[in-house]
Amino acid sequence: MNAFWEPLILSVKLASIATLLLFMIGSFWVYVLSMYSFVGKSLLKALVSVPLVLPPTVLGYYLLISFHKEALVGSFFDQLFNVQLAFSFEGLVIASLIFSLPFMVNPMLSAIENLPVSFKESAFTLGKSKINTFLKVMIPNIKPAIVAACVMSFAHTIGEFGVILMIGGNIPGETRVASVAIYNEVEALNYNTADSYSLILLFFSILVLTLVYIFNNKKISSAKVI
């Protein structure tokens, strides 16, 4: 029984950790991109979206090379945390941070950019600092976008297959997440197990998305009361 649920628990664990970390990283990027203007801003925006168009195998390949103990990233983690990144859960988290980044940053960024400029400007004229404006004026006004961004990152990480297969090694209890487990069971001709995993993931995805949209509708209708 435990062996059956392991991949699903692992998927949820990976997606939760990645989404939480991405929220911190993503908000920082959105802050920089929305409050400052500088040379190379468009390039930075483009870089955020690169994982969207990059084939997962390309990302997996470059990650595999950089995770090697002699490479920059790999040796950093090896010496500091005594962790080998390839074939480990930590490696999956790092990979997820990269390929789900656009799903966290883009919704938040476009929502902030669509806010009336007067919000920002009136806060500045009232003497509020950039960070204060960002946290107390901009962020509260894009709550539905933040929720959407978190859900998209979560769902995308649960569904990621190509990169995880390349750098994960399909190790039970460590890197055999649900998407890889399904592939594994299909190959081993265990169609029943593959069916179970697929149906669970399908219903979970529908449930999460439905709850999010219910939440969003409540928020919008309650905001209209003012």
Added chain:
Amino acid sequence: MGFKICLLWSSLFCFMMDITSVAVSEPACLRVAIASSLLKPIEDIGNKFTQKHSICVDFISASSGVLSAQIRNGAPYDLFISANMKYPLHLTKEGKTESNPKIFAFGGLLLWSRYPIQEKDLRQLSMSAKVQKIAIANPELAPYGEKAKNWMIEHNLLKILELKLVYGNNVNQVNLFIHSDVVELAFTSISAREMIKDRKGYWLNISEDTDTDLPHGVVVLSKSSNKKISFLFLNYLFEDEAKEILSKYGYSSFENLTLN
């Protein structure tokens, strides 16, 4: 205000690190990297091993080439069971193994066909329009794929059949193609007959009796965290219970032989 945010973020960060460390410190079962063709037979042997010694075994299956590349890159496996001796011997030369690899069984090439087939009609059937897709495992990564390709070269069929070939990542993906009936002809391992019991079709053994081209090797890896148990499992493969299971799947087992 800024201080509170930093506090929140750093506590979330520490919480995350804590969660990830829990994922690492769980006790691990014996990890056996197993060539796809041998998955089911060795899984059965592994179950018997667990019953006898109360030690759990996890199997990671892929083509022998893929597994050997992973091991070369530091994959955390205890044992490597390959469908040939080439890959384990390479690893031994690179110092990744505890000892020399041992042959525990000999494999054989098996042909599956949707239509009735006999050795003498094989050439004609494979060239006919009835057969549109022929599945083999990737010759660059899977010993059975390499053997299938060599067989076609020997029989002067490769150039003719090349356009019909469909490549599976490993032999199990070829078995998947057979099971889903999307190919008319397939080159697979002898264990496939037992592994895909409910597939209609016709099987033809095209390997010679003493097929020394596919000696299956087993070796304990130097990265293993529990070498004593790894050797226990390795030696179990040579016991009578294991040999019984191997012959059920069509393998001929071999006495303790170390290849240098």
